[in-house]
Amino acid sequence: STLIAFAAFGFLLLCTTLGQAAENHLPDRSHYSAPHAAVAPVVDGDASDAAWDRARWQTIGYRWLGPEYSAADFQGRFKVVWTGERIYLLAEIVDDILYDAHRDPLVQYWDDDCLEIFVDEDFSGGEHHYNHNAFAYHFSLDNQAIDIGTDRKARNYSHHTRSQWRQQGDKIIWEVSIDIYDDTYVDDGDNDPVALLAGKVIGLMVAYCDNDGSELRENFIGSESVPTGAKDRGYIDAGLFGKVVLGE
Numbered sequence: 001s002t003l004i005a006f007a008a009f010g011f012l013l014l015c016t017t018l019g020q021a022a023e024n025h026l027p028d029r030s031h032y033s034a035p036h037a038a039v040a041p042v043v044d045g046d047a048s049d050a051a052w053d054r055a056r057w058q059t060i061g062y063r064w065l066g067p068e069y070s071a072a073d074f075q076g077r078f079k080v081v082w083t084g085e086r087i088y089l090l091a092e093i094v095d096d097i098l099y100d101a102h103r104d105p106l107v108q109y110w111d112d113d114c115l116e117i118f119v120d121e122d123f124s125g126g127e128h129h130y131n132h133n134a135f136a137y138h139f140s141l142d143n144q145a146i147d148i149g150t151d152r153k154a155r156n157y158s159h160h161t162r163s164q165w166r167q168q169g170d171k172i173i174w175e176v177s178i179d180i181y182d183d184t185y186v187d188d189g190d191n192d193p194v195a196l197l198a199g200k201v202i203g204l205m206v207a208y209c210d211n212d213g214s215e216l217r218e219n220f221i222g223s224e225s226v227p228t229g230a231k232d233r234g235y236i237d238a239g240l241f242g243k244v245v246l247g248e
Contacts, residue, residue, distance in 0.1 A: 024125025030224060030242035032058055034080040034087065036198060041081065041088050043175045045166030052090055055079035058223055058242075060091075060206055064231035066219030069210070072096050072170075074221060078206050082246050084196050086179050089206070091115055093172040097212040098141060105144045106154040110209055111217045115139040115174055118234050118241055120203025121182045121194060125239040132185040134203060134238040139163050139176060148235070149187045160193075198248050203241035205234055 034055065041049035060076030063069070075094035080087060093115070100112045110116075120134035128134035130152050137145040143163035149155040160181065165174035179193035180202065207222035220232055224242050234240050 025123075025239045025241070025243075026225075026227065028225060028227075029240075030058065032056075032080060032204070032242060032244045033247040034082050034244050035247050037081040037083050037088065040083045040085075040177075041090070041175065043088070043162040043164050043177050045164045045173050045175055047090055047092075047173050047175070051081045051088070052079055055081050055090070057092075058206070060093075060208055060221055060223045062222050062225050062231075064207070064220045064222050064226060065217070066210070069219055069221075073212070074208065074210050074219060076206075076208050076221065078223070080204065080244060082196055086177050086193065086196070087119075087202070087244075089117060089176045089178070091172075091174040091176070091206065093174060093208060094170055095172060095208075095210060096170075098172075099211045099213055100141045101211075101215075105140055105142070105146055105156060109138045109140060109146045109154065111211060111215070112209070113141055113211055114209045115176070116207040116209060116234075117176065117178065118203070118205040118207070118238070119178060119180065120238040120241050121180050123201045123203040123241070123243055124183075125203065125237075125241070127236060128238050129236040131183070132181065132187075133183045134241070135160075135181070136235040137161060137178065138209075139174075141165075151187065155187065196246055198246055200246045202244045202246070203238055204244045205241040207234065 037051035041051045057077045078091040145161045162177045209217045210219040211217045
């Protein structure tokens with residue numbers, strides 16, 4: 001019947017989509033289920049919001065660049081929740097020296113201490129260097145979010161996000177919210193973020209650029225393994241990202 005044929009077509013389309021996603025991603029990507037937040041956490045660097053209680057921690061522990069480091073120098077982990085409007089991320093960072101040498105947020109932003117959050121709206125993977133197939137937001141210590149635009153220049157995308165961190169003992173508690181845009185996003189255009197629903201799959205990877213006082217960052221540590229190729233290529237290759245499913 002027509003109904004059976006339509007169902008079979010839908011199943012085939014789903015299998016094809018999943019197969020393409022697998023082909024566009026490195027093996028052994030992390031899988032994370034992000035719980036829905038009935039009440040959105042307040043982005044204020046305070047992790048006491050009830051929404052975070054249901055989310056599990058994910059480690060930022062793969063050394064992509066730089067020498068071995070001590071636990072006092074760096075440790076990191078994060079959680080994710082979502083609402084219908086955006087995703088929220090809580091990071092807990094140990095960094096013994098906070099360093100921001102470049103006051104212009106568009107200059108060598110990756111060489112200052114910064115939290116980097118990579119987002120791929122549909123977990124399609126693939127290249128995203130000078131396009132918006134995915135975003136690589138670099139969150140500076142002054143809470144600005146920088147990525148490369150389609151004009152091949154650094155741009156400020158802080159209007160997509162809210163960011164706030166606080167010192168708590170030897171840790172930084174960093175909260176971020178991010179509006180999710182698909183690959184039709186146009187720089188300087190009129191863009192609307194996508195609405196989020198349970199079951200949606202998003203590509204996500206989190207990293208930290210650590211600099212204790214040098215001209216260039218000393219370490220780059222991420223949440224996903226990079227077994228082959230340049231380990232710092234997440235700003236180009238969304239195939240490195242992990243898989244986040246928006247849960248109930």
